[in-house]
Amino acid sequence: FLDYDGTLSPIVQDPDRAVMTEEMRDAVRGVAQHFPTAIVSGRCRDKVFSFVKLEELYYAGSHGMDIKGPTKVSNHKAKADEVLCQPATEFLPVIQEVHEKLTAKMESIPGAMVENNKFCLSVHFRCVEEAEWDALGRDVKAVLDDYPKLCLTKGRKVLEVRPSIEWNKGHALKFLLKSLGEFLHGTSQLS
Ligand SMILES: O=P(O)(O)OC[C@H]1O[C@H](O[C@H]2O[C@H](CO)[C@@H](O)[C@H](O)[C@H]2O)[C@H](O)[C@@H](O)[C@@H]1O
Numbered sequence: 001f002l003d004y005d006g007t008l009s010p011i012v013q014d015p016d017r018a019v020m021t022e023e024m025r026d027a028v029r030g031v032a033q034h035f036p037t038a039i040v041s042g043r044c045r046d047k048v049f050s051f052v053k054l055e056e057l058y059y060a061g062s063h064g065m066d067i068k069g070p071t072k073v074s075n076h077k078a079k080a081d082e083v084l085c086q087p088a089t090e091f092l093p094v095i096q097e098v099h100e101k102l103t104a105k106m107e108s109i110p111g112a113m114v115e116n117n118k119f120c121l122s123v124h125f126r127c128v129e130e131a132e133w134d135a136l137g138r139d140v141k142a143v144l145d146d147y148p149k150l151c152l153t154k155g156r157k158v159l160e161v162r163p164s165i166e167w168n169k170g171h172a173l174k175f176l177l178k179s180l181g182e183f184l185h186g187t188s189q190l191s
Helices: 022-034 045-052 089-106 130-144 169-184
Strands: 038-040 058-061 066-068 113-116 121-124 150-155 158-163
Touching: 038 169, 045 058, 045 066, 058 169, 066 169, 089 113, 089 121, 089 130, 089 150, 089 158, 130 150, 130 158
Parallel strands: 038 058
Antiparallel strands: 058 066, 113 121, 121 158, 150 158
16 A cells, blocks of 8 residues: 655645656556555545556545556456445535635635545645745635535645545555455455
8 A cells, every 4th residue: 555645756846746757656566566556645546547657556546535446457456447435426516616616715825726636625835935824724714614514634735625424544445455355365245
């Protein structure tokens, strides 16, 4: 199980430019030849895949709320494409709505950026003047006041908006371990 930002790629100012090196890609590819390998990230699953570009991996995006198995089958993942878990689909419309509100609100704060991670949102303040951080936090909280089913957590120079459900990266790990155990022992019930 691997994180992406700050693990497979360096932390950079622009989240859209957090590419991984070819050397790192080769290392992950090598690991995946021997072990089922998953990337577990706060980012949107498609975005992580666009950076990593390895079809033989499991990907858990949106802080574990969007899990999918490999699209390329290899010997230790015979039924891997059956793995799919999205426990927060009902939140998609509300996340979209809050994305629009936050994007509009952040326009007045130079350097602020809202990233749509499908089932979650990230409000980045790495490029915001420190004197503005408190105001930014207040603005984000003010928007969320109208959405009691969403919660706010803090990462590295980022505020993360998530559905308030009992599901996180830890649950994603357990889900994948269980799925893999079932695949490896040939008793998969997932479809
Ligand atoms: O839970 P993670 O997988 O660690 O995701 C947390 C956030 O990671 C990304 O942001 C971080 O990396 C960016 C690129 O290096 C950096 O600019 C930012 O300041 C960091 O917080 C990602 O862009 C976010 O959506 C994730 O929430």
